Amino acid sequence: MNLTRAGKVTSVVAVSALLALTGCTKKNDTGAAAGGTQAGGGSGSKQVSVAFVPKLQGIPYFEAMNAGGQKAAQDLGVKWLYQGPTTADAAAQAQIVRSYIQQKVGVIVVAPNDPNSMAPVLQEAKAAGIHVLTSDTDAPDSVREAFVEQASTEGIGTALTDELAKAMGKKGKYAIVSCGETAQNLNSWIAVQKKVTAEKYPNMQIVSVVYAGEDQNKATQMASDLMNAHPDLTGLVGECTSSAPGVAQAVKDAGKIGKVFTVGLGTPKSMAPYLQDGSSSASILWDVQNLGYLTAWAGQQVAEGKQFQAKNHVNDAMPAVEYDPTTKVLLLGPPLILTKDNVGKYNY
Template identity: 30%
Template sequence: MSISTTVRVRGFAAVATVCVIAVTATACGGTTKKSSSSSSGSGSSVTSSATANPDAPLKTGLKIAFLPKAINNPYETIVDDSGIAGAKEFGGTAKEVGPSDSSASSQVSYINTLIQQQQNAILLAANDPNAVCAPLKEAMKKGIKVVAYDSDTAKDCRQLFINQASSEQIGRSLVQNLGKQLNYKGKIAILSATQNATNQNTWIGFMKQELALPKYKGMTLVKVAYGDDDDQKSFQQTQGLLAAYPDLKGIISPTTVGIAAAARYISSSSYKGKVVVNGLGTPNQMRKYVKDGTVAQFSLWNPKNLGYLAAYAAAALSSGQITGAEGETFKAGKLGTYKIGANGEVILGKPTVFDKSNIDGFNF
């Protein structure tokens, strides 16, 4: 696969939120984000340790890299920017690198380059749970810590997974919210990201479990469509869903790209006020659709906190405070103390529902 050598720089912009819940191209080219610190760190791999030392101080000069699903995803920009700022707090150097597309294998070349650069930790939102496993296992063999965030890998391919909220809670709550809006009647569709996205498929699995309950007997899931986290494709998929099912009553889009594209299409169509759109989005992205009546409500966790937590988790791993074992705890800066659950999972917190009553209290 050929990778662009274009370098894109984005400085971290401080964003006011209400909490509820160096510019260099990589060796293989690719897109690189401005580092949070000019220091280069030790440049050596971190040696693995089977025993955690919770009293160990966070190391300074750590080099960590965020590898999102795609470099141009607005949601992941917010997450990674906050993680880069968090790394600066503990004296680390952080950057964002990644592909411009979200195909299953698009992240592999970047992982290999980050290994060559001897990063202390790689943080990855996986496009596919298995496609990235071989290089991630190679990274861990070399002492590089691996933290999945937002979208998990296979469990033996990383030490930690920073989850936004309980996957079951996210999936079921989206159906519950839409069900109430539709009075539990009508045809619905799901507009997802990529077919292999771990988080999307996990949530959809719980959506289907929720829909199987007796109270949803009047609701029918007619299709799961995929917009590949691409704005135009998601827009076209929305258009296609409504052409194929003109009596569609609701769309759940558990992706920030998808929900905004769906809302944009419906806002200027005859379906406005007739088709309910719900899902996961950011307040700044969805505000105009809430205020013009296209969308009554949507959900999300605080993406800034997700990136910040991921950065501190990577630092705790790299410093030997934790190993990723269940029951271990670590402090994530201003967010406080977190405990590691089963299979190395750390949960940020509960999602928040945004609507006209509270959306202006948030700016991200």
């Protein structure tokens, strides 16, 4: 996430259970794609079906989004379908989207691994009469009708930079361990980090940006390699929810807590031990389950022909979600900064 920027409302039990679904190939009773889940009850022909295709199925971040989508399905009466690839592979993701096109679902929502290669597939969905949205990660040059964004690009990139600068004393060299090299959201956050570093922190320098895919172990190895290659490195950023704990683990393994500082985009449960022992200074995120809920709600709105308002009351937890008609972006809200003091408040 690729987190490729930044806690985005159900129980821990629900999320934990969903983690076991990775690689599942059983079809459900409605003929959903392999690994799909549904909620919302009822089988009437007018029931809205919203299919969400994450970058990667089976990691805590997207399973938390799935839990939020299921909660929305229960509340709103829509059918929620969920399946992603078992590796962060653009071609495998496209195959899942095409499967949903063949099933003639009402709405397809994608968090694209590669927005450019996904764009023609989204065009296929539109041509088949299916509504198309993006969530978590955008494909801005596609036919998507709206992008459900977790927090502003500027907000996430700035928060990552500010929190790392605070930990590093506003000086020194740092590196970024990102995830998917083509992930639009991660690359946009990195662009902001470069800009903010140059303009706001002249005594800080980004020495390298590397890409670990959605592989936490690979992120740990890359962070270790970066510390070896740059002995004077004093900062690391984990740009997504797999690399954030990965870079913190590398610092812990190297015995450099307090010497090399890390921040990242990690889920609360994955980051809690690192925030507590000091191998991570802060995690930038949003309410992931609310992001899943908002995704399902947005799918229902477009399927029913409803227009988004400048401010939208989704539920009591999201009473004023902003919509920009120029960019067609629904913005969940400002980023959340997780620290050792508040990380225990979140259950995913």
